[in-house]
Amino acid sequence: MAEKIQAIRGMNDVLPEQTPYWHKLEAILRQLMASYGYSEIRMPIVEKTNLFKRAVGEVTDIVEKEMYTFDDRNGDSLSLRPEGTASCVRAGIEHGLLYNQEQRLWYMGPMFRHERPQKGRYRQFHQLGVETFGLAGADIDAELILMTARLWKALAIDDSVHLELNSLGSNEARANYRDALVAFLTPIKDQLDEDSQRRLGTNPLRILDSKNPQVQELVRGAPRLDEYLDEESKLHFARLCQILDANGVKYKINHKLVRGLDYYNRTVFEWVTDKLGAQGTICAGGRYDGLTEQLGGHATTASGFAMGIERIVALLEELSPIELTSADIYMVALGEQAEIKAMQLAEDLRNELPELRIRMNCGAGNFKKQFKRADKSGAKVALVIAEQEVQDATVGIKFLREQKEQLLVQQSEVADLIKLMNF
Ligand code: ATP
Ligand code: MG
Numbered sequence: 001m002a003e004k005i006q007a008i009r010g011m012n013d014v015l016p017e018q019t020p021y022w023h024k025l026e027a028i029l030r031q032l033m034a035s036y037g038y039s040e041i042r043m044p045i046v047e048k049t050n051l052f053k054r055a056v057g058e059v060t061d062i063v064e065k066e067m068y069t070f071d072d073r074n075g076d077s078l079s080l081r082p083e084g085t086a087s088c089v090r091a092g093i094e095h096g097l098l099y100n101q102e103q104r105l106w107y108m109g110p111m112f113r114h115e116r117p118q119k120g121r122y123r124q125f126h127q128l129g130v131e132t133f134g135l136a137g138a139d140i141d142a143e144l145i146l147m148t149a150r151l152w153k154a155l156a157i158d159d160s161v162h163l164e165l166n167s168l169g170s171n172e173a174r175a176n177y178r179d180a181l182v183a184f185l186t187p188i189k190d191q192l193d194e195d196s197q198r199r200l201g202t203n204p205l206r207i208l209d210s211k212n213p214q215v216q217e218l219v220r221g222a223p224r225l226d227e228y229l230d231e232e233s234k235l236h237f238a239r240l241c242q243i244l245d246a247n248g249v250k251y252k253i254n255h256k257l258v259r260g261l262d263y264y265n266r267t268v269f270e271w272v273t274d275k276l277g278a279q280g281t282i283c284a285g286g287r288y289d290g291l292t293e294q295l296g297g298h299a300t301t302a303s304g305f306a307m308g309i310e311r312i313v314a315l316l317e318e319l320s321p322i323e324l325t326s327a328d329i330y331m332v333a334l335g336e337q338a339e340i341k342a343m344q345l346a347e348d349l350r351n352e353l354p355e356l357r358i359r360m361n362c363g364a365g366n367f368k369k370q371f372k373r374a375d376k377s378g379a380k381v382a383l384v385i386a387e388q389e390v391q392d393a394t395v396g397i398k399f400l401r402e403q404k405e406q407l408l409v410q411q412s413e414v415a416d417l418i419k420l421m422n423f
Contacts, residue, residue, distance in 0.1 A: 010115070010123030012310075020322045021313045028154050029108065029128055036147050038104040038130065043087040045110065049077040055086030055295055057262030059202035066113040080112035084129040085263070085288070085304060086295070092133060093297035100298075102134040108309070120279025120311050130285075131304035133292070138239035141267040141287060141303050142247075145240075148271060148283055148305065149249050155312070156320050161273045161282065163250065166257040167237040167266050168205075169229040171290060174265065177228035178204055184222050191218055205258040211278075224255050233266050240267060263288040267303065275318060276311055283307035325378025327359035328423055330400075332370045334386040339364070342385045345395065345411055352415040356423075375400060380423055383414065 007013060014022060033040070049069050056062050068080040081087055084107055092098040092105075108128045115121055130147075132140050145163065152158035168174050181204050189197060196207045196215050208219055229237070244251055251269075259268045268286035276282075285305020292300040316322075329349070333342035346358050359377050361370045374382045384396035384406075395414050397407040409417060 008123065010117035010121075012122060012124070016326075017324055018313065018317075020324060021316050022309070024322065025155070025309065025312060025316065026108070028151065032147060032151055032154065033106045033130075036104070036143065038106050041088060041091060041105045041107050042109070043081075043084065043091050043107060045081055045112075046078050047081055047087055047090065049079045051086050051090055051295070052079055052082060055089065055263060055291060056083065057203070060262055062113060062261070066115055068112045068114060082113045083111055083261075084109070084127060084306060085131060085261075085291070088129065088131045088304075089291055089295050089297070089302070092131075093292065093295060098133045098292055098297055098300045100134070102132075104130075104132045106130045118279070120276050120308075120314065122310060126309035127306045128309060129304065129306040131302065133300050133302045135303065136289070136301040138236050138267070139243060141236075141240050141269075142243035144285060144303060144305055145244060145249060145251075145269060146247055148307070149247075152271070155316060157273075157312075157315050160275050160315065160319060161271050162252060164254040164257050164270045164272060165241075165244075165251045166225070166254055166268050167229060167233050168225065168258065168264055168268055168286075169233040169266065171265055173228050173230045173233060174205075177223070177225050180223045180228065181205065181207075185219075188218060203262070208256040208258050219256070225258075226255050236266055259284065259286060263291045263294070265289055269305070271307075273311075273315060276314055279311060281308070282311045282315065323378075326357065327377040327379040328356045328381070329358045329418070330374035330377050330379035330382045331358065331360045332367070332374060332382050332384045332398075333361060334367060334370075334384075335390075337390045338385045338387060341390050341411075342383070345383065345385070345414070349415055349418070353418060356418070371398075381418070381421070 052067060053063055062082045067082055069077060072078050088105060088107065092103065097103055106129065109126060110124050111127050112124055114123055117123060130144060132144070152161050169177070182200060185192065185200055185204065185207065189200060192200065192207070193212050193215055196210055199206050207215065210216060257268055257270060264286045266287040269284070270281050271283040272280045273282055274280060283305055287303045289301045291302060292298065331342045331346050333339040343360060346360050349356070349358055359379065361373060371382065380399070380401050382398040382400055384398055389395055393411050394408050395411050397409060397414070397417070
């Protein structure tokens with residue numbers, strides 16, 4: 001046998017038993033986006049490397065270590081997108097969607113990061129991203145949070161997630177805080193781990209959300225971000241909390257929540273679950289008012305979030321399992337004439353009942369074999385045609401999940417009867 005070729009580590013196949021969860025989530029998400037008046041945008045999966053360097057930041061983990069970067073045949077450096085916000089802003093500027101306008105956009109698709117694969121962390125993963133532009137108030141930040149809260153309810157996982165909230169303040173406030181933090185940490189630099197030592201020079205705020213207990217202990221006494229907030233950011237944050245309170249959305253203010261990317265200011269938030277182990281953040285976002293200008297557009301306020309589809313699917317699999325079946329009706333046919341008739345009847349039924357899943361027994365087999373397959377398909381009903389039924393233009397209805405007598409009806413009546421069965 002030839003050597004088997006395997007998938008790339010951290011890049012997963014979504015198998016037939018998992019796709020129903022994806023379909024459910026995708027359908028609910030599309031409906032949710034429509035119900036808030038958001039429009040879909042689709043961007044390419046590959047962009048110029050410089051886009052991510054400028055948007056995400058040269059000294060972030062993503063750009064330093066995690067990007068899939070390669071030279072195109074003409075020598076341009078390209079990267080598989082590690083996230084969608086940069087592409088979305090690029091597209092918005094390029095097509096004149098942002099300047100002096102309001103936009104509420106969403107996208108869904110694969111992202112790529114060369115991380116260490118583990119549960120909930122993959123090298124190809126999927127995000128739903130939502131980005132809004134031209135709306136500066138706390139109201140739009142609140143809307144983004146309300147729509148996610150509604151999603152958890154619709155998926156029946158709202159008991160297993162909680163919201164963490166923080167404000168990073170204006171760019172100036174954040175810069176002041178950064179100086180204070182560096183001044184606090186520099187004298188105790190030797191006690192920090194390697195990662196945090198490196199971040200001290202590049203992205204010191206990230207030290208605050210280090211997972212290392214020793215580092216956590218050290219930053220306990222650090223100056224607090226909220227002590228450095230500017231007046232306007234404080235008001236913005238208070239207003240956001242007020243709207244969330246009025247809508248009954250619970251949250252925990254976490255002064256150490258800073259987010260990994262460079263472009264955030266003011267509101268940042270994360271939805272977290274304790275049901276998935278270490279990879280517990282299922283949705284994260286915030287305000288990024290400076291990014292459009294940073295990417296060569298006119299200054300435009302912006303706010304958005306991204307959620308990790310695989311992590312939400314994992315939660316659904318655990319908390320609200322879907323009964324997996326591949327058919328509602330299974331067509332059983334015995335004999336060559338019956339096979340032809342059954343195929344025709346299945347086509348007629350699909351015309352009349354397009355929402356039903358009708359699976360035809362292909363490849364013949366005796367009754368016993370066919371009913372075994374019918375059972376395995378999960379169908380509720382088998383429609384049975386043999387020689388006699390062909391002659392009489394009838395069809396047998398056998399109930400596979402209920403103790404009910406088999407029926408014999410005219411083929412012309414079967415669609416109406418099945419409609420009445422309501423499945
Ligand atoms: P984390 O702290 O888990 O690394 P992050 O801050 O890098 O997350 P973002 O860039 O904000 O994540 O992406 C938003 C969401 O996308 C995350 O909250 C998570 O649900 C999901 N996500 C991010 N990276 C991965 C990955 N490698 N595999 C699966 N999902 C991911
Ligand atoms: Mg990450």
